[in-house]
Amino acid sequence: MSATRLIPLFVAVPLAGVFFILLAGRKIRSFPEAVSILVTLLLFILSIYSLWVAHTRQVLVHFAGGWRPPAGILLVEDGLTAFMLVTVHVVACCIALYSVSYVRKYSSPWKFYALFLMTLSGMNGILVTGDLFNLFVFLEVASLSACALVAFGTERQELEAAFKYGVMNTLGAAFVLLAIAFLYACCSTLNMADMAGIIATKKNSAAIPFAAVLLIMGFGLKAALVPFHAWLPDAHPSAPAPISAMLSGLIIKCLGIYTLFRVLFCVIGVTPEIKSVLLLLGVLSMGVGAFGAVGQTDLKRLFAYSSLSQIGFIVFGIALGTPLGIMGGLLHLFNHSIGKSLLFLTSGSVDYALGTRDMRKMGGLYERMPVTGASGFVGAMSIAGVPPFGGFWSKLLIIFAAVQAGYIGYAVWATLAGVLTLGYLVKAIKQVFFGPLPEACRNVTEVPLPMQFAMGILAILCAGGGLLLVPGLREVFIRHASDILLNGAVYARLVGGS
Amino acid sequence: MVYLLCIALFCVGLYGVVRKRNVIKIIVGLIICEYASNLLFILVGYRMHGRAPVLGPDVSFENMVDPLPQAMVLTTIAIGVATTLLLVALAIRLYEKYGTFDITQIKDLKG
Numbered sequence: 001m002s003a004t005r006l007i008p009l010f011v012a013v014p015l016a017g018v019f020f021i022l023l024a025g026r027k028i029r030s031f032p033e034a035v036s037i038l039v040t041l042l043l044f045i046l047s048i049y050s051l052w053v054a055h056t057r058q059v060l061v062h063f064a065g066g067w068r069p070p071a072g073i074l075l076v077e078d079g080l081t082a083f084m085l086v087t088v089h090v091v092a093c094c095i096a097l098y099s100v101s102y103v104r105k106y107s108s109p110w111k112f113y114a115l116f117l118m119t120l121s122g123m124n125g126i127l128v129t130g131d132l133f134n135l136f137v138f139l140e141v142a143s144l145s146a147c148a149l150v151a152f153g154t155e156r157q158e159l160e161a162a163f164k165y166g167v168m169n170t171l172g173a174a175f176v177l178l179a180i181a182f183l184y185a186c187c188s189t190l191n192m193a194d195m196a197g198i199i200a201t202k203k204n205s206a207a208i209p210f211a212a213v214l215l216i217m218g219f220g221l222k223a224a225l226v227p228f229h230a231w232l233p234d235a236h237p238s239a240p241a242p243i244s245a246m247l248s249g250l251i252i253k254c255l256g257i258y259t260l261f262r263v264l265f266c267v268i269g270v271t272p273e274i275k276s277v278l279l280l281l282g283v284l285s286m287g288v289g290a291f292g293a294v295g296q297t298d299l300k301r302l303f304a305y306s307s308l309s310q311i312g313f314i315v316f317g318i319a320l321g322t323p324l325g326i327m328g329g330l331l332h333l334f335n336h337s338i339g340k341s342l343l344f345l346t347s348g349s350v351d352y353a354l355g356t357r358d359m360r361k362m363g364g365l366y367e368r369m370p371v372t373g374a375s376g377f378v379g380a381m382s383i384a385g386v387p388p389f390g391g392f393w394s395k396l397l398i399i400f401a402a403v404q405a406g407y408i409g410y411a412v413w414a415t416l417a418g419v420l421t422l423g424y425l426v427k428a429i430k431q432v433f434f435g436p437l438p439e440a441c442r443n444v445t446e447v448p449l450p451m452q453f454a455m456g457i458l459a460i461l462c463a464g465g466g467l468l469l470v471p472g473l474r475e476v477f478i479r480h481a482s483d484i485l486l487n488g489a490v491y492a493r494l495v496g497g498s
Numbered sequence: 499m500v501y502l503l504c505i506a507l508f509c510v511g512l513y514g515v516v517r518k519r520n521v522i523k524i525i526v527g528l529i530i531c532e533y534a535s536n537l538l539f540i541l542v543g544y545r546m547h548g549r550a551p552v553l554g555p556d557v558s559f560e561n562m563v564d565p566l567p568q569a570m571v572l573t574t575i576a577i578g579v580a581t582t583l584l585l586v587a588l589a590i591r592l593y594e595k596y597g598t599f600d601i602t603q604i605k606d607l608k609g
Contacts, residue, residue: 133570140577144584151588156595157606163588167524170581171515174531177574178508181535184567185542234607 003053006046007062007075007128010085011138014039014121018114025110032113033100039117040093043124047085054082055476059494061130069191074130076193076495079480084127084258086477087334090461091249091341092120098345098454099242101447102352106240112152118145119246123254130495132180132190132263139176139255143169143222146251150239161231161238168231172221179214182207193495196267200489212268216260216277223256225315226284229308233292236307237300237357241348244300248307249341253333257311261318266484266491270321278319283410285312286417293424299347299357302428303340306383309417310336316414317398318485320405326482328397334478335382335390335465342379342458346372349447349455350432359428364437368444371452373433375459380429382462384422390465500541508534521589521599525582532578536571543567 017039025032053060054077062075077085099116103109122142129135147169151162184190186207187198199208217228224232236247264270264278289309296302314336317329349372350365351357366373382389385396395418402411446452468477484491511534514527543564551565589599596604 133573137573137577140581144580147584151591154591159588159592159595160604160606163521163585163592163604166581166585166588167515167528170528170585171512171531173577173581174508174511174528174535177532177535178538181538181542181567184539188564190566238607 003050003057004060004062006050007060007077008064009046010043010124010128011121013043014117014124017117018121021110021114021117025114026108032110033096036096036099036113036117037093040089040096040120043120044086044089044093047082047089050077051082051086051476053077054079054480058480061495069194073134074191074193074495075128076130077128078484078491078494079482080258080262080484081127083330083334083478083481084254085124087337088120088123088127088250088254091246091337091458094345094454094458095242095246095341098245098348098451100450102242102348102451103240105352106152112149112240115145115149115152116243116246119149119251123250126254126259130192132183132192132195132267134190135192135259135263136173136176136180139222139259140173142251142255143173146243146247149243150235150247152240152243153238158238161234164231165235168221168228172218172228175214175218175221179211179218182211182214186211192263192267193492196269196489196492199268200492208268209271209273212264212274215263215268216274216281219256219260219263220281221256223252223260223311223315224285224308225256225281225311226288226308227281229285229288232308233301233304236304236344237298241300241344241351244304244348245341245344248304248344249337252307252311253314253337257314257318257333260315261485265488267488269488275319275321278315279407279410282312282314282316282319283413285309286316286414287312290417290420290424294420296424297359299350299359299362299428299432300344301357302359302424303343303347306343306421306425307336307340309421310340310383312417313395313398313414316410317394317401320398320401320407321486322401322405323482323486324397324404325401326485327478328394328401330478330481330485331465331468332391332394332398334468335394335462338458338461338465339379339382339391342375342455342462343383345451345455345458346376346379349451350376352447352451353444354441359431361438361440362432363435363441364433365441365444366433367437368441369446371446371455375455376433377429378459378462380425382465384425385418386422388466389463390461390468393466393469501538504534504538504541507537510534519601521592521601521604522586524601525585525589528585529578529582532574532581536574536578539567539571539574 021032060077064073122138125138147166187195221228293305314333317325382391385392511527511530548563551562
């Protein structure tokens with residue numbers, strides 16, 4: 001079977017999983033768990049294979065239903081897609097494993113797994129599609145099911161957060177739809193490669209910059225870039241822990257950052273104005289997120305603000321547009337996916353064991369929960385950018401790239417935000433895991449084995465994140481992805497030519 | 499000109515989302531936003547005195563409206579219904595918990 005035929009599986013397999021869970025999940029015990037673990041594992045293996053294929057053959061194009069472009073819908077898999085697919089499925093595997101024990105406390109876990117796989121299918125759809133309207137459809141699939149997952153607890157706070165999230169997401173989608181209407185009016189095509197070719201010949205149309213602004217607003221709302229960030233600190237802590245991990249680790253990146261850079265860099269083509277806007281948004285997010293996180297007492301809320309700040313780093317790095325900046329940004333995307341999912345899983349474990357997320361009631365948990373403590377420590381150090389861990393290397397690359405591109409002021413600001421990150425994470429970890437053990441926490445025990453195992457895998461990946469820069473690995477993993485973003489016009493040529 | 503009116507309609511919806519305090523009115527604002535984009539899509543594909551895009555053995559391609567936006571708008575309407583359904587369901591649950599539709603009184607989460 002040729003590798004091209006495997007591309008639709010990324011969307012179809014999770015959807016089939018949803019179907020079977022809805023069919024039999026209520027009747028058969030532990031069937032939904034088994035299905036979701038199997039599906040994510042299968043897709044993880046497929047994504048590793050696709051990474052190898054993208055390395056050897058650069059780009060794969062599948063014509064959905066056999067219809068040829070520009071009329072038919074394309075499924076495209078290039079370096080960037082393969083990189084994102086691997087990131088998504090590493091984390092999704094661990095989350096599926098972690099959920100086995102965690103979700104037992106809710107009344108109908110099978111609905112949780114169905115929604116989880118639905119979100120996964122939507123994200124994969126966004127990553128593989130080569131059609132702009134198709135991208136919008138998958139965007140809605142993913143964000144609707146994510147919104148339902150935020151409300152999964154159906155308590156006061158969860159519902160409030162889900163409502164905010166739902167309204168913001170729908171508004172973002174409306175902006176994106178408006179932008180797609182304008183682009184369609186200009187180009188009479190929805191195929192992204194085709195559109196890129198047409199836009200390149202029409203330089204002086206006023207509708208295209210307007211569409212770009214609408215897209216920045218729409219995708220910015222999904223990625224929680226700073227002026228559009230208000231929903232994130234509410235929605236991410238309110239969701240069940242595995243879903244917080246997925247929201248922070250994957251959804252804002254697939255729905256926001258990937259789409260933003262795919263459309264702006266590969267289709268519309270980046271202009272100096274767009275670039276300076278993106279740089280400014282990135283820098284603002286870094287600062288607001290870091291300052292917001294300092295004063296938090298709720299563990300998950302602190303991590304959510306930290307996500308905001310790290311998203312700023314990623315957008316800033318990629319928007320620099322230099323090879324070093326893009327590589328740093330993508331590597332930080334990977335490291336942050338792993339590290340922040342790990343931190344949300346550890347905070348979920350603490351919540352599971354103690355029943356509270358208030359950091360003031362914790363302390364000294366390391367001696368009662370060594371695995372959770374150790375993995376939380378590794379995750380925090382990686383996000384904070386302490387030398388041997390993954391996050392250090394990516395932040396270093398981003399700051400170097402900023403200096404190299406001549407943005408000294410932004411580089412200083414990024415360094416300050418990095419120091420602030422170290423400050424609040426060290427404070428949080430010290431307050432939760434070290435220091436005297438309060439009387440109320442004497443009888444705490446370590447969380448069940450699957451949860452420990454999931455956190456352990458992520459912690460090892462976190463510690464080894466810097467190894468991806470080793471020559472050999474770098475070529476396979478990250479070079480093709482950064483090449484695509486570095487020279488957006490390549491995309492149209494590769495996809496159009498095959 | 500017609501396109502500008504579509505944008506104006508979108509802005510009406512946006513005003514509803516941003517300024518209104520009632521949860522239901524916010525949802526209605528979102529629906530207006532969605533419909534404005536749908537309308538724009540249809541108008542982009544429309545031709546003056548165009549015919550329905552149905553291809554038969556004795557029909558020529560001349561003067562047909564563009565069928566692609568119509569297909570897309572059908573999809574968007576289906577998505578819009580799903581979104582509205584979810585948001586209204588959330589609004590009902592919010593009312594059960596808080597006893598009000600006023601967004602300024604639904605504020606457990608802060609900071």
